[in-house]
Amino acid sequence: xxxxxxxxxxxxxxxxxxxxxxxxxxxxxxxxxxxxxxxxxxxxxxxxxxxxxxxxxxxxxxxxxxxxxxxxxxxxxxxxxxxxxxxxxxxxxxxxxxxxxxxxxxxxxxxxxxxxxxxxxxxxxxxxxxxxxxxxxxxxxxxxxxxxxxxxxxxxxxxxxxxxxxxxxxxxxxxxxxxxxxxxxxxxxxxxxxxxxxxxxxxxxxxxxxxxxxxxxxxxxxxxxxxxxxxxxxxxxxxxxxxxxxxxxxxxxxxxxxxxxxxxxxx
Ligand SMILES: C[S@@+](CC[C@H](N)C(=O)[O-])C[C@H]1O[C@@H](n2cnc3c(N)ncnc32)[C@H](O)[C@@H]1O
Numbered sequence: 001x002x003x004x005x006x007x008x009x010x011x012x013x014x015x016x017x018x019x020x021x022x023x024x025x026x027x028x029x030x031x032x033x034x035x036x037x038x039x040x041x042x043x044x045x046x047x048x049x050x051x052x053x054x055x056x057x058x059x060x061x062x063x064x065x066x067x068x069x070x071x072x073x074x075x076x077x078x079x080x081x082x083x084x085x086x087x088x089x090x091x092x093x094x095x096x097x098x099x100x101x102x103x104x105x106x107x108x109x110x111x112x113x114x115x116x117x118x119x120x121x122x123x124x125x126x127x128x129x130x131x132x133x134x135x136x137x138x139x140x141x142x143x144x145x146x147x148x149x150x151x152x153x154x155x156x157x158x159x160x161x162x163x164x165x166x167x168x169x170x171x172x173x174x175x176x177x178x179x180x181x182x183x184x185x186x187x188x189x190x191x192x193x194x195x196x197x198x199x200x201x202x203x204x205x206x207x208x209x210x211x212x213x214x215x216x217x218x219x220x221x222x223x224x225x226x227x228x229x230x231x232x233x234x235x236x237x238x239x240x241x242x243x244x245x246x247x248x249x250x251x252x253x254x255x256x257x258x259x260x261x262x263x264x265x266x267x
Pocket of ligand 1: 086117118140153159186
């Protein structure tokens with residue numbers, strides 16, 4: 001079997017597995033529970049979530065992201081390596097959008113851009129709010145490029161961007177006016193960025209999922225967050241760091257995906 005056919009078969013298997021999982025009752029129950037927890041503990045009104053879901057549908061972002069996903073797959077196939085999109089799911093993106101629509105951040109910060117899925121949903125929310133700025137940090141990995149073995153954390157999911165592209169290449173241009181990107185390891189550049197920004201309204205971790213880096217980012221971001229601000233994190237199940245931090249902060253996580261959760265900072 002040619003490499004291309006093999007990858008397509010793999011993709012078909014992944015889709016079939018996903019469809020089977022979606023039919024499993026406990027997966028559906030979990031998804032419903034996440035949805036009602038988001039409404040009960042943060043958005044407060046089911047109709048508000050429905051309105052935000054409609055806004056994302058009407059924005060045309062979804063077909064744009066699907067097209068970008070196909071372009072990414074072609075780039076990965078051409079390079080012949082094993083790379084991922086590293087992206088949050090559509091459902092997670094809509095919930096992230098809803099949180100930022102409701103919170104109306106003046107200053108939002110995130111780490112981990114890669115191709116730009118979470119960034120695109122966040123910027124779409126800021127555009128709909130007609131206010132706010134998003135500051136992102138990313139240490140990009142280009143598909144097919146050789147890196148020093150120490151350049152990335154070994155447990156990394158190998159999210160890659162197409163050769164010659166920039167982090168966030170799939171973000172529609174019209175959403176980029178509220179965005180600024182700092183390139184580098186978050187361990188090196190996040191403290192300076194936060195110091196420059198002062199008080200922030202939201203923070204999202206989706207960069208290096210080592211316990212040390214997760215802990216480091218939460219500890220940096222939390223004091224900068226205003227009361228009522230939110231700290232989101234992807235891959236919370238990959239290490240104990242998020243749950244330990246939530247315990248220390250005395251906050252109960254709200255899940256918006258299987259591995260994506262957030263904490264609300266109290267007064
Ligand atoms: C999981 S991907 C981000 C996916 C993105 N949030 C989305 O939804 O499309 C992680 C990104 O963080 C980058 N990264 C890895 N280690 C990093 C570090 N120490 N500091 C900053 N970025 C890092 C990776 O190269 C990759 O671009």
